[in-house]
Amino acid sequence: MTNPSARTSSPALSTPCDSIVPQPLTCPEDASARHVGSRQALIDNLPYMAMILLGAAILWGAVGSPFCRGFLAAGYVAYGALGALWIMAFVCPYCHFHGTDLCPCGYGSIAAKLRSKKECEDFPRRFKRHIPVIVPLWFLPPIVGGIAVCGEFSWILLGLMAVFVVNSYVILPLVSKHYGCRSCPQKDTCPWMGGCRTAG
Numbered sequence: 001m002t003n004p005s006a007r008t009s010s011p012a013l014s015t016p017c018d019s020i021v022p023q024p025l026t027c028p029e030d031a032s033a034r035h036v037g038s039r040q041a042l043i044d045n046l047p048y049m050a051m052i053l054l055g056a057a058i059l060w061g062a063v064g065s066p067f068c069r070g071f072l073a074a075g076y077v078a079y080g081a082l083g084a085l086w087i088m089a090f091v092c093p094y095c096h097f098h099g100t101d102l103c104p105c106g107y108g109s110i111a112a113k114l115r116s117k118k119e120c121e122d123f124p125r126r127f128k129r130h131i132p133v134i135v136p137l138w139f140l141p142p143i144v145g146g147i148a149v150c151g152e153f154s155w156i157l158l159g160l161m162a163v164f165v166v167n168s169y170v171i172l173p174l175v176s177k178h179y180g181c182r183s184c185p186q187k188d189t190c191p192w193m194g195g196c197r198t199a200g
Contacts, residue, residue, distance in 0.1 A: 041106030043179065047172035052080035054164040055141035061157045062148035076140065083134035089114045090130045094123040104184045128191050138168050 056073040063069040084107075092111030097103050099112035145161045148154070181187055 038106075040104065040179075044105040044175065047167055047175050048080075048084070051137065051164065051168045051172060052077055054160060054167060055080070055137065058141040058145040058157065058160050058164060061154065061160065062145045072144070076137075080134075080137055083137060085114070086133050087130065091123075091126050093118040094120060094126045096120050096123075104179075104181065124191055131191075 056076045059072040059076050060069045063072055088107050088111040092098050092103075092107050093115045095103070095108065095111075097108045098117045100108050102108060141164055142161055145157055145164075149157055149161070181190070184190070
């Protein structure tokens with residue numbers, strides 16, 4: 001990890017990401033070459049949507065009470081949807097491509113309807129601050145399902161948990177990093193891709 005203060009003493013580069021971020025709102029490559037269609041946006045979002053549906057199914061199968069299982073499953077789906085909206089509202093406005101169709105996951109154009117554009121240089125800090133809001137989505141179903149399987153074994157529930165783990169911990173990161181994020185113009189300053197490793 002490089003000490004940001006050791007990079008330069010120039011006042012013009014006072015923020016940690018300034019040395020790697022291009023001029024605000026300027027695409028270093030031809031923007032038309034990175035146009036994101038509905039097909040790519042769907043592929044980028046499919047693993048996340050699958051995680052939410054699988055997680056809801058696990059919570060449904062892990063609880064015996066009809067009311068409780070319905071409440072937990074519906075609550076998890078709502079949490080997943082609100083989590084995506086949270087990222088659009090509190091992270092996407094700081095992206096260079098807020099309000100455009102250049103975002104690999106298609107969030108950019110939706111985010112523009114929620115909030116106006118903010119300072120792009122603050123993107124890494126905002127990303128690291130708000131991503132933890134959705135992290136429990138990855139852990140709640142395996143924890144609840146694991147407790148249920150230990151109490152009363154079920155091959156169906158165990159199978160759902162296995163598919164959930166493969167999708168959420170293997171497929172989702174691979175699709176993000178090697179399909180969507182790989183071509184994302186914001187990747188050099190995104191902590192998910194290892195860019196701009198500074199404290200947030």
